[in-house]
Amino acid sequence: MTTRRDLLAGAGLAALATQLPLAAFAQAKDSVTIGMTLEPPTLDPTSGAAQAIREVVLQNIFEGLVAMDRTGKLVPALAESWTLAPDNLTYTFKLRPNARFHDGTPFSSRDVKFSFERAVAPDSTNAQRWIFMPIESIETPDPITVIVKLKQPTANFIYGLSWGDAIIVSQATAANNKTNPVGTGPFKFARWNRGDRLELARNDEYWGTKPSLAKATFRFISDPQAQVAALRAGDIDVFTNLSAPEAIPQLKADPKLKVTLGKTEGETILAINNAKAPFSDVRVRHAISHVLDRKTIALGIYGFDLDYIGSHFSPLHPAYVDLTGTYPVDLAKARALLAAAGFPKGFECTLRLPPPAYARRGGEIVAALLAQIGITAKIEPLEFPQWLERVFKARDFDLTIISHTEPLDIANYARDDYYFQYRNPEFKALIETIDRTVDEAQRNKLYGDAQRMLARDAVNGFLFILPKITVTKADLDGMWTDWPLPLTPLAEVRWR
Amino acid sequence: MTMYILRRLASFFATLLGAAIVIFLVLEILPGDPAAVTLGLNAAPEALAALRAEMGLDQPALLRFFNWIGGLLTGDLGLSYTYRVPVTQLIGERMVVTLPLASMAILLASAIGIPLGALAAANHNRAGDAAVMVFAQAGLAIPNFWFGLLLVLVFAVGAGWLPAGGFPGWQAGFWPALKSLLLPAIALALPQAAILARVTRSAMLETMQEDYVRTARAKGVSRRRTMLRHVLRNALIPVVTVLGLQFSVLLAGAIIIENVFALPGLGRLVFQSIAQHDLIVVKDLVMLFSALVVFINFAIELLYGLIDPRLRQAS
Numbered sequence: 106m107t108t109r110r111d112l113l114a115g116a117g118l119a120a121l122a123t124q125l126p127l128a129a130f131a132q133a134k135d136s137v138t139i140g141m142t143l144e145p146p147t148l149d150p151t152s153g154a155a156q157a158i159r160e161v162v163l164q165n166i167f168e169g170l171v172a173m174d175r176t177g178k179l180v181p182a183l184a185e186s187w188t189l190a191p192d193n194l195t196y197t198f199k200l201r202p203n204a205r206f207h208d209g210t211p212f213s214s215r216d217v218k219f220s221f222e223r224a225v226a227p228d229s230t231n232a233q234r235w236i237f238m239p240i241e242s243i244e245t246p247d248p249i250t251v252i253v254k255l256k257q258p259t260a261n262f263i264y265g266l267s268w269g270d271a272i273i274v275s276q277a278t279a280a281n282n283k284t285n286p287v288g289t290g291p292f293k294f295a296r297w298n299r300g301d302r303l304e305l306a307r308n309d310e311y312w313g314t315k316p317s318l319a320k321a322t323f324r325f326i327s328d329p330q331a332q333v334a335a336l337r338a339g340d341i342d343v344f345t346n347l348s349a350p351e352a353i354p355q356l357k358a359d360p361k362l363k364v365t366l367g368k369t370e371g372e373t374i375l376a377i378n379n380a381k382a383p384f385s386d387v388r389v390r391h392a393i394s395h396v397l398d399r400k401t402i403a404l405g406i407y408g409f410d411l412d413y414i415g416s417h418f419s420p421l422h423p424a425y426v427d428l429t430g431t432y433p434v435d436l437a438k439a440r441a442l443l444a445a446a447g448f449p450k451g452f453e454c455t456l457r458l459p460p461p462a463y464a465r466r467g468g469e470i471v472a473a474l475l476a477q478i479g480i481t482a483k484i485e486p487l488e489f490p491q492w493l494e495r496v497f498k499a500r501d502f503d504l505t506i507i508s509h510t511e512p513l514d515i516a517n518y519a520r521d522d523y524y525f526q527y528r529n530p531e532f533k534a535l536i537e538t539i540d541r542t543v544d545e546a547q548r549n550k551l552y553g554d555a556q557r558m559l560a561r562d563a564v565n566g567f568l569f570i571l572p573k574i575t576v577t578k579a580d581l582d583g584m585w586t587d588w589p590l591p592l593t594p595l596a597e598v599r600w601r
Numbered sequence: 602m603t604m605y606i607l608r609r610l611a612s613f614f615a616t617l618l619g620a621a622i623v624i625f626l627v628l629e630i631l632p633g634d635p636a637a638v639t640l641g642l643n644a645a646p647e648a649l650a651a652l653r654a655e656m657g658l659d660q661p662a663l664l665r666f667f668n669w670i671g672g673l674l675t676g677d678l679g680l681s682y683t684y685r686v687p688v689t690q691l692i693g694e695r696m697v698v699t700l701p702l703a704s705m706a707i708l709l710a711s712a713i714g715i716p717l718g719a720l721a722a723a724n725h726n727r728a729g730d731a732a733v734m735v736f737a738q739a740g741l742a743i744p745n746f747w748f749g750l751l752l753v754l755v756f757a758v759g760a761g762w763l764p765a766g767g768f769p770g771w772q773a774g775f776w777p778a779l780k781s782l783l784l785p786a787i788a789l790a791l792p793q794a795a796i797l798a799r800v801t802r803s804a805m806l807e808t809m810q811e812d813y814v815r816t817a818r819a820k821g822v823s824r825r826r827t828m829l830r831h832v833l834r835n836a837l838i839p840v841v842t843v844l845g846l847q848f849s850v851l852l853a854g855a856i857i858i859e860n861v862f863a864l865p866g867l868g869r870l871v872f873q874s875i876a877q878h879d880l881i882v883v884k885d886l887v888m889l890f891s892a893l894v895v896f897i898n899f900a901i902e903l904l905y906g907l908i909d910p911r912l913r914q915a916s
Contacts (some may be wrong), residue, residue, distance in 0.1 A: 146639070146683035146877065154641025230652040232640045283685045298770050299684060299694055300865025300873070318848040324767055326863040327873075330750055331766045335863070338765035460876075490633025490878035500638065509642065 134600040136320040137581065139593060140335060140344035144300065144325035147283035150269030151224060154232040156510060156591045159269035159343065160324055165305060166207075167272035170198055170217065170251075171263060177421050177512075177589030179263060183212065183289060184251075193258040193543050194241075200249040204312040206275045207293045214245035220273045221253075227587055236265030258541045260548055261513065267590065291316045291596045301325065305595070317599035329464075336362065343584055345593050347574040348462065350407040354578055356468055363579050368412055368587040370419045371571030373463060373508040375471055379546055379564060380526035381503065384453060385448035390563035392442035394432035396474045397566045405470040406463050411569040416556035417515045418572055421589050424552035428560040428567075439478045447508040451479020454503035458484060459492040463504040463571065472505065497524045508571045512590060516540075518564060527564045605906060613899050621673070625666050628880050629634070634658075635682045638878045642674040657684055670671035671889065683879045691870065691882065692889065698768055699859070699866035703851055705786035709845070710793035715840065717794070717902070718801025723828055725806060732800055740795025745854055749788035749861040756784060785862045789854050793847050800843045804836035837908055845901040849894045 122129035145157040151166065164172055164182075181187075184198040204212040220241055224231045231237075239259040244252040255262060265271060278287035286294045291313065292305040303323045307316055324341055326332045329349035335341045336356065347353075357364050375397065383389045403411040409462040412420055417426030443451060458468040465486060472482040484505060487495065496502040502524075509517070517523045519536040535555050542548040560567070575586045636652040637644065653659050660668075672679055678688035681699075721733035757765035764781050771778045808814065811834055819829045857869035867886065873883040 144873070147685050153639045154644065155639070199701070212825065215672065223618045227647070228651045230640065230648050230655065232644045232648060234648060235644045298865060299686075299691065301768050301770070301863070324863070326766060328860045328863065331753075331861055331863050334750070334753045334758055335767070338753070340757075347630055381644050438740040476832075488633070489876065490635070490638050493637045494634060497642065498634075511642070 115548075125510065127370060133177035135318055136322070137318055137343065137595070137600075138322045138324055138341045139339040139595075140324050140326050140332060141593075142325075142327055142332070142346060144350050145303075148286040148294065148297075149282040150218075150229050150272060151229075151274070152283060153230070155442055157531075160591055160593050161303060162286055162288070162290075163269045163272065163590075164290060164596070165292040165321075166286050166290045166294055167269070167274070169266050169268070169271045169273060170200075170530050171267045173267040173592075175585045175587060175589070175594075177587075179267055182267075183217075187263070189543070194255045196253045196255070196263070198251040198253070200251065201312050202249050203360055204289050205310055206278070206289055207287045207308060207310075208275070209277060209310075210275055210277060211248075212273070212289050213248040214251045215248070216275055217251045218243045218245050218274050218277045219279075220271075220523070221514050223250060223274070223279065224270065227348050231267065231270050233268060233270035236262070236268065236271055239273065258543050260540055260543050264513070269590075271403075284386050295320075314596065316596045319371035320596055321595050323593075326384065332367075339578075340372075342581055343575065343577040344583070345573075345575060346588075347576055350409070350574060353409070353574065359387075361579055364575075365575045365586040367573040367575060367588060368419065368421050369510065369571045369573050369588040369591070370421060370512040371508040371510040371588075372414055372417050372419060372514075373467075373506070373568045373571050374417065375566030375568060376502075376505045376507055376525045376584045377527060377565050378500065378503055380500070380528070383446060383448060383504065384454075386446045387446070387562060388442045388446040391432065392439040392446070392478060393475065393480070393566055394563045395435045396478055397432075397471065397568065398434045398474060399429070399568055402467055402470050403569055406466045407572065411572055413568045413569050415567070416560040416567055417509070417518065418552070419512070420554075420586060422513070424556075426553045426556050428556060431560045432563070438475055443480075448479070451481065453481045453483065456482040456484050456504045456506070457492065457502045458486050458506055459489050459496075460486070461508070463508065467506050467568070471504075500524050505567075510571065515552070515559070518555075518559060525565055527559075527562070528560070531560065532558055603670065604905065609899055609902055613895055616895050617888075617892055620895070621670060621888060624884055624887050624891070625669065628884055629662055630878070633878050635878045635880055638684065657743050666726060667912065669785035669884065674886075678885045679881045681874075681879055681882050683874070683877045683882075685794075688882055688885045692885070696869045697771060697867060698864055699855060699868060701779075701865070702782050702786055702789065702859075702866060703848075703855060705782060706789035706793065706851060709786060709790035710847075711796055711844070713790070714797025715801050718798040718840075719805060719828070719833055721798065721802040722805035722809070722832075730802075733802065738796040739797045740791050740798075744790065745788050745792055746857045746861050749785065749858055752784045752788055753862075766861070768864050768866075781862075781864075784870050785858045785864060788861070792854070793851065796847065797840065801836060801840050804839045806831050808835045810830045836907075838905060839902055841901055841908065845897050845912055848897045849890075852890055852893070 138205055140158060142159065143157040145161050146155050147153060148162050149159060150158045150162060168182045170182060170184035171179050174180045183201055183204055185201055187196055187198045189196055194418045200214060206212060221237055221240060223229060225234055239255045239257060239262055241254040241256045246252065256266045273289065274282060275287060291308055291311045293308045295304040295306040305321045326335055332344055332347055333349050333352040336344055354366055356362050377384050377390055379385060383533065399413045400410065412428045418425050443449065456468055458464045468484050472484055475482050496505050499529050516536050518527050519533040521528050532555065535551060539548055539551045542551060573588050575584060577584055578586045581601040582601055585592060585594060612875050630688060636649050636656060639652060640648055676689065681691055684691060717733050721730040724730045751883055753765050756763045763784055768781050769777050814827060814831055817831050850870065855866060857871040859866040860872060870882065871886050873884065
C-alpha cells in the first residue's frame with residue numbers, strides 16, 4: 106500500500122529534481138531515462154508500422170483488451186476476462202469497470218466497438234487489418250461486455266489483439282493520437298521534443314497497479330558511438346536495444362552497468378527469390394543452405410554467438426522446433442548439389458542489402474561463404490525505401506538479407522506473391538488449418554509441421570534471431586530483456 | 602549601389618527558382634513510396650491506397666509542384682509524411698538548435714582563427730608562425746566527428762562536466778541548453794578555425810607587400826597600427842569570402858556533428874527525413890538550405906561593397 110505521505114514525499118522529490126538539474130538529482134529514484142535508437146514518427150500505433158511507435162506507447166500510454174507479458178504469454182488488460190463459446194466463433198469479453206482514458210472519459214464497450222470498426226474502415230491505414238478481418242459482428246449489450254462474433258474459427262484472433270494495432274482508443278480523441286495520444290495506460294503523454302526526447306508522466310488514475318516511476322523520458326540516439334557515450338557518461342539509465350555490439354565487453358566491465366542479451370521475434374534470413382532461376386531449383390537452395398555457416402556470420406556481425414534458426418520461427422514461441430541441424434556446413438555436398446542442378450562452376454547473382462548493420466555486415470560474410478562454391482554474389486547496398494520498392498514490392502532481386510520482426514509471421518509463406526514467392530499449395534493448406542485450429546497443443550504441433558516444411562524446401566537461408574542488447578544501470582529492475590513483442594513497458598520498472 | 606543590389610537580387614531569385622525545379626525533379630524520380638515506408642512489411646493494399654490519398658501522393662506531379670511552390674510563397678510548407686505535423690513547425694523546432702549551434706561555431710572559429718592567422722602573419726617565419734601552421738594543419742586533418750567523439754570522451758565520459766549529447770530544450774533553462782551545445786560547437790568550429798587562420802595569414806602576408814603598407818610605415822605609423830588599420834582590414838575580403846563559403850560546409854558538418862551528439866537540429870532532420878523517405882521535409886529543407894546559401898552569398902557580395910568601395914563603382 107502506498108500511503109499518502111509516500112506520495113507526498115515522492116512528489117516533493119520530483120519537484121526538487123526538476124528544480125535542481127544537477128547530476129546528483131538527475132538520478133532521483135522515481136524517474137528513468139531510456140535510450141532508443143529510432144524515434145517514433147507518430148504516437149499512434151494504428152497508423153503505421155514503425156516499431157518505435159509501439160516501443161514507446163504500447164502498454165504505457167495505450168492498452169488493448171489483452172496484453173502480452175515479458176514471457177510472451179497472453180494476459181488480461183482492458184478485458185478482465187474472456188470466454189470462447191463452444192462454437193469457437195463467439196468471444197465474450199468482460200471489461201474493467203473502473204478504467205478511464207487520460208482525459209477523464211470512462212472506458213466502455215462502445216470504445217472497443219469503435220476501435221475495431223475504425224481499424225477496418227475503408228480509409229483506415231491500419232497496417233495489420235488481418236487481425237480484424239475475421240470479425241462478423243460486434244455487440245455491446247452493456248458498458249462492460251463486448252461480444253465479438255467471428256466468420257470462422259480463427260486461432261490467432263486473441264493473439265492479434267495484444268498487438269499495437271489493436272489498442273483501444275476513444276472516439277473523442279482518436280483523430281489526434283498521432284501527436285497527442287490519449288489512452289488508458291499507466292502513463293500519460295507529457296511532452297515531445299521531436300528529434301531528441303519524449304516524456305511520460307504517471308497516470309495517477311490508473312485502474313491497475315500504480316507504477317513506481319513518476320516520470321519516464323525516452324531519448325533518441327541513433328549513432329552507436331553516441332549511445333555508448335551516453336551510457337558511460339550516465340546521461341541515460343537504460344538502453345533498450347543497443348546498436349553497438351562491439352562495445353559490449355567495455356560496457357560489461359563497468360560495474361555500474363549490466364548488459365543482457367535477449368531474444369526477439371526477429372527471424373533474420375537470407376531471403377531467396379524462389380520464383381527466379383536458378384533459385385527456383387530446390388537443389389540450388391539446398392546447396393546455399395549447406396554453406397551458410399551461421400556461427401561465422403554471427404561472429405562477423407556481432408562478435409558473439411546468437412540464437413540460430415533452421416526455419417522461420419522464433420525460439421521464444423512454445424511451438425518452436427530446433428531445425429538448425431538440417432543442413433550442416435558441407436562444401437563438397439553443396440558443390441555436388443550445384444553440379445547436379447547444372448552449375449558445376451557456380452553462377453553470378455546479386456545480393457541487395459537494406460541499411461541495418463546486420464544486413465550490410467552480414468552480406469559481406471554471406472557473399473564470401475557463397476564464393477566458396479562458385480556463387481559470385483554482387484553486393485548492392487540499398488536505402489530502405491528503395492529496398493521496399495525494388496526487393497519487397499517489385500520482387501526484383503536474387504538474394505537479400507532482412508529480419509522479419511513481427512511475431513508468427515510464418516504465415517507470410519502462404520502468400521503466393523510475398524516477395525520470396527514460395528508457392529506451395531500444401532503449405533497454404535497447412536496454414537489455413539492452423540488458423541482454424543483453436544486447440545493450442547494441436548496448433549503447436551501443426552506449427553512444427555510448417556517449420557519442417559520450410560526447412561525441407563530451404564525456402565530461404567535461415568540464419569539467426571536478432572539479439573536485443575539491453576544495457577541498464579545495475580540498480581534498475583524490471584525492464585524487459587526479451588522481446589516477444591517489441592515493447593518497453595515501464596509499469597514494473599523500479600529503482601532498487 | 603542600388604543597381605548593384607537590384608542585379609544581385611534578380612539573380613538571387615532566379616537561382617532559387619532553378620533550385621526549386623531541380624529539387625522537385627530529383628525527388629520525383631527517386632524510387633520508393635513514402636506510404637509503403639510508413640506501413641511496413643505486412644501492409645494491406647487498401648491501407649496503402651488510403652494512406653497515399655491522405656498524403657496527396659495520388660495527385661499528378663505538375664499539380665503537386667505548383668501546390669508546393671504556392672505553399673512556399675505563402676509560408677505553408679505542407680505536412681510531414683512521417684511526423685504528421687506542419688513542416689514549418691518542425692523546422693522552427695530544429696532552427697532553435699542549429700542556428701545557435703552554427704552561430705557559436707562561426708563565432709568561435711572567427712575568434713580563434715582570425716587572430717591566430719594575424720599572429721602568424723605578424724611573426725612570419727618565426728616560431729609563432731610555425732606553431733599556428735601546425736595547428737591549422739591538424740585542424741584540417743582531424744575529421745570533426747572524430748574530434749567530437751574525443752571531446753565527449755574527455756569532457757562527458759571522463760570528467761562528467763558536460764552531457765554526452767542530446768538537447769534538453771531552451772525551456773530547461775539557458776545554461777543547460779547552452780551546455781549541451783558547447784562541445785558540438787567546438788567540434789564544428791575546429792576545422793573552420795584552421796581554415797580561417799590559414800586564409801587570414803596568407804591574405805595578410807600578401808597585403809603586407811602592398812605599396813600603401815610601405816607608405817604607412819614610411820610615414821611613421823607604428824607597426825602594430827599598420828597591421829590592424831591597413832593590413833588586416835584589406836585582408837578581410839578573402840576572409841569574409843571564405844566565411845561565406847564555409848557556411849555551406851558548416852551545414853554539411855552540422856549533419857554529422859548533430860548525429861554524433863544526438864542533437865535535434867536541422868542537419869539531423871535532413872538525415873532522418875531522407876532515411877524515412879519523408880520527401881516533403883527533404884524538399885523543403887533542401888530548398889531552405891539552398892536559399893540560405895544563396896542568401897549568404899548575396900549578403901557577402903553586399904559586404905564586399907561595404908568593405909571595399911572600389912567594388913561598388915566597378916559594377
